[in-house]
Structures are given as structure tokens and as C-alpha cells.
Amino acid sequence: MLLSVPPGEIALLVAAVMVAGVATGILAGLFGIGGGAIIVPVLYEIFRILGVPEEVRMQLCVGSSMAIILPTTIRSYIAHRAKGLVFDDVMRRWAVPAVLGVAAGSVIAYFAPGAVFKVVFTVVVTAIAIKLLLGRDDWRIADDFPGRPAMVGYGFLIGITSSLMGVSGGSVSNMIQSLHGKPLHNAVATSAGLGVPITIAGTIGLMIAGWPQMALLPPFSVGYVSLLGVAIMAPVSSFTAPYGARLAHRLSKRQLEIGFGLFLLSVSARFVASLV
DSSP, rough: GGGGGGGGHHHHHHHHHHHHHHHHHHHHHHHHHHHHHHHHHHHHHHHTTTTOHHHHHHHHEEEEEHHHHHHHHHHHHHHHHHHOOOOOOHHHHHHHHHHHHHHHHHHHHSSSSSHHHHHHHHHHHHHHHHHHHTOOOOOOSSSSOOHHHHHHHHHHHHHHHHHHHHHHSSHHHHHHHHHHHHOHHHHHHHHHHHHHHHHHHHHHHHHHHHHHGGHHHHHHHETEEEEHHHHHHHHHHHHHHHHHHHHHHTTTTHHHHHHHHHHHHHHHHHHHHHHO
16 A cells, blocks of 8 residues: 555655654753643644544544654653652552553544544643643642542543543643642652553554554554654654753743743644634
8 A cells, every 4th residue: 555655745744744853852842841742733733734634633643642752751761760769659559540541542542533632632731731821839639649549540540641642641640749749850750650651552552543544544654653753753853852952941940831831722722723
């Protein structure tokens, strides 16, 4: 099937993904986040321009994002673990329910329309944007984690939202841990560790979920994962991220919070408009 794809179409896809990689890298370096909150909306616009059908476009963005951030998540976890910052007990309690949540998200991806992914993405990133714009780091609902049933529920929530958003779960996991009084550095490290099984399971699950839709997907896709997008976007975004980081060093923490919050709100507005 791939041999029948016009060379011009493949060249357009390669060029478009490279541009997306540059934009993603700069934004990731600027705002300090390299996950799906940036990758998914960038890929969505690229796949829209390339004419990927609406019924599979969002799913393709989510699956490709999972695969793109997998190597970064593994490297991040190794680095944090070497510094002894990971809450191993939290990881043990969250890992299995998180993977089950990813599996549930993959099943939803098999049956549900793309609008479901847009709604989940919009709700979660809007909540994160509001927290950033308000600049409140002292919000608490408890001084420690709850009992086992609630922790299982948290793990499942992190897994299913990650699978439906194309992220490693860091944003939701960090928010939960900070609301329970955990230091940010430990929360980030633990989220990185939890992100490893989440992104592995999510990538595999979305490949399987999208297999019946291969006829609607662009060249070099395996289910809802664009291998071409992964191969090009990951190294390009890694290369350009330092340029965004240099710009970030010139801004204050509050300016970065406001900038990223406004970016997330614009993404939410874009997806809301596409739902109307």
C-alpha cells in the first residue's frame, strides 16, 4: 500500500511534521513541558492541513504524541531516580490502576468518535490553565495521600486521561500530588516514573485501536500512531528545545505561568470551536 502513495504526498507530510517539530521544540523549551499539551494541538493542525479525516484525526494526534514522548519519559525517569526523588510507594500503588486506565482509554479510542478526545483534552488543559493563571501553589485538599481505594481511583484517573489526551500523565499526577502536600520536585519525579508504563501501554493500545481504520490514516501509520511523525518530530523537537529554553531564561516564573496558561486556553478554545 505504501508503494502506491504519491511521492509528493510523502514529501508534504515530512515537511509538515518537521515544521511541527520545530514549533513543538521551541514551545517545549519555552514552557518547560514537552508532552501532549503541546504536541497534540500542533499535530492536530498539521493533520488538518494534510486532509486527515475528522473521524480519526484526534485519535492519530493522541497516539502519535504517546509514541513521541515515550523516549523522553524514560530518560526523565532515569535521571530523577538517580537523584532519589521518586516516591516508590506511590508508583507501586498507581502503576497497575494507571495501566488499566490506559487500557480503558484504548477501548474508548476503538469505539468513540474524536469529539470525546477533544472534550477530555479541553477540560483538563483548561483546569491546568486556570491554576497557572491564578498562580496558586498553596492549594491543598489534604496533608497526605488518602487510603488504598482512593489511590487506586487516582491511578485509574491518571491512566485514562493520559490515554485520551496523548500525555504521560504528568500534569494530572503533579496536580494530585501537590493538592496532597507533596513537594514539586518529588511529584515531578514520581510522575516521570509513572509515565513510563503509561506511555508504553498507551502507544501499544492506540496502535491496536486504530488498526481497523488504516484506510483513513496517512502513510506510514500503524493504527493511531504516525511512525513518520515520531521519527521526524522527536529528534527535531529535541534539537530546537534549547532555543525555547534560552528565551525562557529571560522571563520570570510568573511570566512563564501566564504565557503557558494563555497558550493552553487558546488550545482549548480551538478545540471547542471545532466541536461547535
